[in-house]
Amino acid sequence: MALRWQALAGYRLPKRGMHVTMKDKAAIVGIGQTERYRRGASLPKSMMDMAIEATLLALKDAALTVEDLDGFAFYGGAPADPGAMAYLMGVPHVKFAATLTAGGSGAAGSVGMAAAVINAGLANVCVSLFVLQQVPTGRFGGSSEGPRQIPAARGGGAYGGGGNVSPEAAFTAPAGVISPGHNFSMLAQRHMYQYGTKREHFAEVCISQRNNAMKRPQSMRQTPLTLEDYFAARMISDPLCLFDYTMECDGAIAVITTSTERARDLPHTPVLISGSGIGGTGDNAHLLGNFQMPDISFASAGARDVAKQMYAMAEVGPQDVDVALLYDHFSPMVLMQLEDFQFCPIGESGPFVAEGNIRFGTGSIPVNTHGGNLSDFYCPGMTHLVEGVEQLRGTAINQVEGAEIALCTGGPSSIPMTGTILKKDR
Amino acid sequence: MTTPAIAFKHMPPPLFTDPYADAWTAPFWEATKREQLTAPRCKNCGAFRLPPSRWCAHCRTQEIEYVDLPGTGTLYSFIVVRHPLSPDAADYVPYIPAVVDADGAPGARFLSNMVDIEPEDVQIGMPLRVVWNHVSATLTLPFWTRA
Numbered sequence: 051m052a053l054r055w056q057a058l059a060g061y062r063l064p065k066r067g068m069h070v071t072m073k074d075k076a077a078i079v080g081i082g083q084t085e086r087y088r089r090g091a092s093l094p095k096s097m098m099d100m101a102i103e104a105t106l107l108a109l110k111d112a113a114l115t116v117e118d119l120d121g122f123a124f125y126g127g128a129p130a131d132p133g134a135m136a137y138l139m140g141v142p143h144v145k146f147a148a149t150l151t152a153g154g155s156g157a158a159g160s161v162g163m164a165a166a167v168i169n170a171g172l173a174n175v176c177v178s179l180f181v182l183q184q185v186p187t188g189r190f191g192g193s194s195e196g197p198r199q200i201p202a203a204r205g206g207g208a209y210g211g212g213g214n215v216s217p218e219a220a221f222t223a224p225a226g227v228i229s230p231g232h233n234f235s236m237l238a239q240r241h242m243y244q245y246g247t248k249r250e251h252f253a254e255v256c257i258s259q260r261n262n263a264m265k266r267p268q269s270m271r272q273t274p275l276t277l278e279d280y281f282a283a284r285m286i287s288d289p290l291c292l293f294d295y296t297m298e299c300d301g302a303i304a305v306i307t308t309s310t311e312r313a314r315d316l317p318h319t320p321v322l323i324s325g326s327g328i329g330g331t332g333d334n335a336h337l338l339g340n341f342q343m344p345d346i347s348f349a350s351a352g353a354r355d356v357a358k359q360m361y362a363m364a365e366v367g368p369q370d371v372d373v374a375l376l377y378d379h380f381s382p383m384v385l386m387q388l389e390d391f392q393f394c395p396i397g398e399s400g401p402f403v404a405e406g407n408i409r410f411g412t413g414s415i416p417v418n419t420h421g422g423n424l425s426d427f428y429c430p431g432m433t434h435l436v437e438g439v440e441q442l443r444g445t446a447i448n449q450v451e452g453a454e455i456a457l458c459t460g461g462p463s464s465i466p467m468t469g470t471i472l473k474k475d476r
Numbered sequence: 477m478t479t480p481a482i483a484f485k486h487m488p489p490p491l492f493t494d495p496y497a498d499a500w501t502a503p504f505w506e507a508t509k510r511e512q513l514t515a516p517r518c519k520n521c522g523a524f525r526l527p528p529s530r531w532c533a534h535c536r537t538q539e540i541e542y543v544d545l546p547g548t549g550t551l552y553s554f555i556v557v558r559h560p561l562s563p564d565a566a567d568y569v570p571y572i573p574a575v576v577d578a579d580g581a582p583g584a585r586f587l588s589n590m591v592d593i594e595p596e597d598v599q600i601g602m603p604l605r606v607v608w609n610h611v612s613a614t615l616t617l618p619f620w621t622r623a
Contacts, residue, residue: 215492217501221527222587224617225573226488228561235555236575243553243600288556288570288595332533340527341553341575341587348553 073363076165077313077320077475080112080306081436086270086427089184092300100302101130101181102139108304113317114175116141121173123164123307124149125156125460125468126430129190130181146173150328150468153190154180154461157377157431159468161458162326164307174312179304180432189298190430191230191379222340230463231295231380235287236341238382241349242289245397247385249289253280254403255381255417256293256424262410263421266447270297271425294381296423303432305439310475320475321442324455325364327356330465339464351383351462353390356469361392364455364471368392371471372453373441374408374415375434377461378422384408387459388417391469410448419448434458435470442474483609484591484619488557488571489564493612501528503542508616511608513547515581516540524584547606548623549578552585556595570595576604576620591619 082104084092092100109115120143122132132147146167150156157180164176182190215223227233241247256275263269275293283292313320334343334352347354361367368391376387385399393415394402402408408417420426420437427433438456440446446453453474460468495505507514516528519539523532531538554574560566572590590598591607603623610616 215496217496217498218527218529220492220495220497220501221504224488224492225587225589226491226557226565226568226571227555227573227587228491232555232557232573236553236573239555240553240600284559285556286559288558341585342526 071363072165072169072323073365074322074324074473075310076168076307077310077322078161078305078307078435078439078472079313079316079318079320080108080110080114081439082107082109082111082304083436084301084303086268087300088270089298089300092183093185097181097183097302098130098134098138100183100300101128101179101304102135104179104181104302104304105135105139105177108177108306111318112306112308114306114308118175119177119306120144121146121164121167121176122148123160123167123176123178125160125178126150126153126180128179128181130179146176150466152464152466154377154379154430155463155465155467156328157434157460157468158458158470159326159328159460159466161305161307161323161435162328162468162470165323165326168307168309175306175308177304177306178435179302180429181302182298182429183300184298191298231290232287233339234380234383234462235290237349237386238380239289241382241386244349245400247382247400249281250277251385251400251403252290252294252381253277255378255384255408256280258403258409259378259418259422260425262419262448263425266421266426269421269426270299271421290380290382293424296379296428299428301427301429303429303436305432305435314475319443321439322473322475323470324366324473325360325362325471326468327358327360327363328466328468329356329359330467331355335465349386350396351386351390351467352465353387353459353462353467353469356467357391360469360471364473366455366471370455371415371457372455373419373438373450374417374457375420375438375459376417376457377431377434377459378418378424379461381424383462384417386462391457391459410450416448416450419446419450431458431460438472442472484607486571486589486593486595487568487591487609487619488573488589489568490611492615494614500530500540504528505614505616507542507544508608508618511616513545513578513606513618514542515545515578515584517543517581524581526581526584526586543580545578545580549576549586549604549606549620551590551598551600551602551604551620552577553600554590554598556598572598574620586618588617589619590621592621597622
């Protein structure tokens with residue numbers, strides 16, 4: 051009977067006419083991380099080596115086994131193939147495998163997808179993970195084209211439709227906007243113009259997060275960052291300087307999600323997935339790309355819809371969030387997420403951070419208490435989930451006192467943008 | 477291939493020598509050879525769209541017509557690329573990718589470049605005019621500068 055109960059855990063038949071929700075029905079129960087490497091330093095390990103290592107560590111943390119694992123809920127391709135992982139790890143039964151489309155934007159939503167899958171009865175124990183190995187031949191978030199490479203390398207041409215360059219791309223690609231940093235600088239510049247946001251406000255994000263990282267021995271950035279340092283740094287794509295950009299790293303991080311009922315029999319305090327939003331609006335779908343977004347949402351993280359959906363599902367609001375773990379590939383996008391996720395009115399994120407609101411220990415909403423992509427470690431969004439789990443388990447180094455609700459987000463980019471509300475189990 | 481001449485101050489690295497056009501986009505590139513800026517407009521509802529995508533997001537029809545524009549506009553946003561992402565780009569930094577609201581094509585923006593202007597003089601909202609970079613027999617690119 052125990053076995054039968056476990057198999058049915060977390061699955062309920064929806065009743066006719068009742069509001070069906072996955073709120074609080076699944077929980078993160080395990081986290082696993084490989085060693086943290088500087089960019090390119092994980093060789094000769096393979097990406098698959100690290101993906102499996104992180105998964106095994108996360109299962110161990112959850113007191114579960116490979117035999118329990120039956121779902122793969124990824125984002126951005128992970129990039130690891132669930133089939134290959136299942137083969138190499140000897141997973142006896144795979145009941146679900148999928149990845150959210152786009153890239154780091156799906157980080158927070160991957161556990162939302164896991165919760166949906168578990169709540170629907172498709173799978174019982176899901177892993178979500180990301181692995182990075184930033185070697186020149188395959189850099190996540192790298193530049194799209196090297197100058198002069200396209201015609202020579204790809205052929206095609208005059209009015210026949212060309213090589214791998216789509217006719218549409220010829221309208222945007224020649225401008226030389228060839229890396230994510232270029233794209234987000236364009237949004238940042240507009241934000242500065244529309245709302246009076248200043249580089250000092252970007253700097254506050256960087257400095258606040260560096261201060262958080264410096265208290266954590268495992269964080270990659272340990273040297274102090276001052277306003278003078280910030281303004282002395284070289285500009286990469288003006289208005290963004292070196293410190294506004296995330297670092298790059300190698301390594302893998304995995305989290306394990308299962309039903310809340312099963313989670314309550316496992317060693318750690320369950321971290322409930324209380325609400326999740328996975329999507330965006332069609333008119334904002336080209337946040338990375340051709341800059342046709344409407345004026346009202348051009349200088350945004352493209353997450354306003356997602357925020358509403360997520361908060362409604364979790365039945366909480368921004369005032370209930372104890373710690374915000376906002377994906378920070380570029381510092382201005384933290385500001386725009388503070389607006390989209392309703393911590394301050396649209397356009398007021400600059401003054402909001404200048405008043406000290408995002409600082410750990412003293413601010414009204416501590417942001418990226420682990421240091422984020424900018425100063426802790428870059429594993430597109432996974433560290434934000436891990437920090438959310440540690441905050442709600444009460445084991446974070448920069449522990450927010452009495453933290454019960456954490457917000458995790460994915461990186462503003464193409465649809466789907468994602469956000470997830472995590473909640474400490476009762 | 478030969479190194480293209482730097483025809484304009486702060487022009488971007490030369491990434492393309494051909495527009496890779498198809499029937500959908502060829503009218504735009506043909507007009508650029510005459511130094512005429514155009515934009516595609518939905519034949520059904522009149523909404524402009526850039527790039528010339530295959531469907532109108534407003535009325536879900538496909539047909540477009542290219543409309544001549546005056547070649548003036550307003551700067552919507554810009555960046556100054558100062559760090560070259562490859563050694564090839566080193567000769568071209570700083571360059572100034574720009575998003576431009578072109579007069580006569582409301583609701584559609586060009587992603588292009590500001591040239592013949594110093595980065596510190598570029599300001600959102602400034603009036604612009606188009607200038608033409610004849611790259612090859614098949615590719616003429618619109619750039620923008622202060623009106």
